[in-house]
Amino acid sequence: MDQAALSDLLTELISCWENEVVEFKRGKDGFSANDLGKYFAALANEANLRGRERAWLVFGVEDKTRMVVGTTYKLDHAHLQADKMQLLNGTGSFTVRDIHVLNHPDGRVVLFEIPAAPRGIPISWNGHYYGRAGESLVALGQDKLDEIRAQTLANDWTAQLVEDASLDDLDAEAMKIARERFVVKHANRFSAAEVAGWSDATFLNRAKLAQNGAITRAALLLLGSAESAWRLSPHPAEITWKLEGEERAYQHFGPPFLLTSSQIFTRIRNIQLRLLPENELLAHEVAKYDQKVVLEALHNCIAHQDYTRMARIIVTERPDRLIFENEGSFFEGTPDDYVLRDRMPRRYRNPFLTQAMTELNMIDHMGYGIQDIYIRQRERFFPLPDYDLTEPEVVRLTIHGRVVDEAYSQLLMEQTGLPLADVLALDRVQKHLPITDDAIRHLRRARLIEGRKPNFFISARVADATAQKAQYIKTRAFDDPHYEKMILEFLRKFDRASRKDIDDLLWDKLSEALDPLRKKRKIGNLLSGLRIKGRIHNSGSKSKPEWRLWDKQRTF
Template sequence: MNSLRDIDLIDDLRAQPVETPWLEFKSSLSDEAKIGKLISALSNAARLEGKEQAFLVWGVEDGTHKVIGTSFDPFSKHIGNQVFELWLRQRLSPAPALQFRPVDHPDGKIILLEIPAPTMAPTSFESVPYIRIGSATPKLSDDPGRYQALIEKMRPYTWELGIAASYLTADDVLRLIDYPSYFSLTRQQLPTNRDHILEKLAGDRLIQKDVGGRWNILNLGAILFATNLRDFGSSIERKGVRFVRYDGVDRTATVTHRHDGQRGYASGFEGLLQYINGLLPQNEHIGQALREEHPLFPRLSIRELVANALIHQDMTITGAGPQIELFEDRIEITNPGSPLVDTQRMIDLPPRSRNEALASLMRRMGMCEEQGSGLDKVFREVEVFQLPAPLLKSNATSMQVVMYGPRTFAEMSGEERVRACYFHAVLQFMAGERMKNTTLCQRFGIDTRNAAQASAVLKKAMEADLIKVADEDHPRAGYHPWWA
């Protein structure tokens, strides 16, 4: 931990007019049980006050807030044969990541204890949660109102609001963050005043104020607008987008292109898409007079699928980021984390994202469709181009979308035909229509004289319980997806 930052932090805490529910000054308190209860009380009070940390400071005089030094030494203190910090951890639950730190303040020795606020359950000492009210430390159960308020304020950890880099000067922030891209993409005029730039970045939760007049860059700011992801350490760098192109149909083929993205998602998004589009295989289309070449995959669909991979990944999975693999006949887009919605329901149910702030800002910048309208447009575009339906695959650690190049009905496997049939039924249902033999023929490009081919696919989809007759009294009136 930066010692200069700790001194600035102590001075900012001393500048508080009075002690707060999340801040306590002590001279030489050493009673282990009192310290345990105080940690529980301060932690819970911090969450109630909307703070992420509470602080217990030894060596500052209560009232005057003068540095007076302390003889308390948590590092040499033992309870029986047990180190004091370990003794505390065993009696606090959920066990917080306590940080006792010695601070060599110019005016004397200080011990600083930083206490995280609870996120899942109230912080308890020996199974009893406490709260701070004035100078008292009563049991939380004695104050039902505060107990309920605390439960309502606790929330799961939000990765976007974590700190990617701390205690930075304003110049450091403007060097590490591609702020011109932020203002351009959000269609705001670039301020000429540095303080106004920082104020705007803070307003979108890309940065936040730290102590001593310095700044923190939040994970949201780093992952979207990093000038170079490497500047934020391996945990951020490894979330960069990786692109690989193979000269063949599987991973044993020669790798012809490899690109590891080093810019933030927003800053590098258009450049990444241009790079991918420049490498997409071309498909020759014969028009009325001229032969024209078109990309093997619809570009708008690629854009939406890449954006979805960025938005819906599980950021808490370390050492992994989105990956795009281009083969001669398909493109595979994979992101860390299992999806929050069943793959069969992704184009009709509202999407659920782990990264709401990231998703909201990317939609605002026009990088993806409005919530709930993106993936269904991908499937509709696939139908227009009469491509095989994309394959949606998930497991415990990842989500993958596979988009295939053009194949005729005869070239599709039975599984691909049934999958296309199911998603066609979904799209028809969402449009207020029913899938019929004639609409499925159109979907596959089947001549209506060969409608029996579509009928065979409908039969297999029924047997797989993916579709059902829309009206039992009129079986030929059309079909709905199984869940309708």
């Protein structure tokens, strides 16, 4: 928001004054991180219960007089933005959408924009749930807690209890690893010794995997033993890895998914690749696939699979890429919303499973996972991922394991500060996919692309690496006199030429950015131009031309 929009927003918030989704504070230097977290969790929960998209915590306004008095809270921008990570750590998976600063005539105002708690997932601060009673901060009542949890519980396949299932149906190694991951996730709240002292039932409840000690489908998916997978029948709890190419292989993996996701990664052939930056002697060595990228993609499949469709998750390994497939449409928004617009999902297909995976540090549920996959691929100088949503109720994600266009990789090595939006557009150029007119104008102004729509390519100043020079010459068009000279030289040597002779002469010399129809027109225009200039004439017919020089001895 710009300053005018922030000023209008503040006026609107003050006119409505405090309620369960707006809180005003003086915001003195000594405002504690713990108090900030409590108000943040309370406002997020209340926004959920009231059907609001967001709540506001405002520093710099006197709550009694409704006057702007200004605040000196964290004057340093970096320190202020650090509150986002602090809140994320205290809640485990949730933070503000943004922190705005308004330079009001009466003093500095800080506005925390707080998204509503996702449906079915109440927000806690350091393990405690908070709400509001009018203007007062209070513990979130059990009725409100139940109301939030019940929003999706009945429709969530992963939240349902498994009849007759017990702790004996869980894998011992998976339980051990789950406790370790939980400790890492909540290191600021619980010590390893404290978590080790919990009973299995207590741990499952704390990790959001059980309901009052009763085993859920989510618990069996993540921690269930292989022998207990039948309890989820007829829904196949299965991930299939298959290798396609000169060699073919496959393997099926079942619960516990907490362990099998890493086992699947070990099956993928992950060699080291060498990328040589321009004018450098030392190459960048990178793995074909980044482990965090692969596991993030696979964990997203597990979290967002529509298990009611009774299908498996499929991971296909091809020589140059990995393809991840899960059942169910892209549930909230589009992939670009999460890559470019910092969107946070408000709903989940499997909220119970999503929260459990968050507690075990497998995913976050702020929507940062997709953006992280793109950023990590960009930092490795590789093509960006591709989402394919063309088939109804199926999501396919492709992770590339090789360079598509060396000019693109060279550019990322040379210009590490390019905005992600520009990298996305350039990635589409290297894959010969369409880009918007706005992106075309922007990339042209930045001299990052050349060519004519729709045949763009990375520009010459980027494509000056040795391996790219030949390709640039092929796609770069010569001036018309260059081609005219070739035609005249041919006629001097061979006296005459049919249209096929001229086509054969020039076809491979024309820019590869031209399609066959445009190449034909280009050659026709060159011949017409020479005829009009009086340099050549057609001694044959219109349907079967025979081109000759007007004066064979004449030098042009």
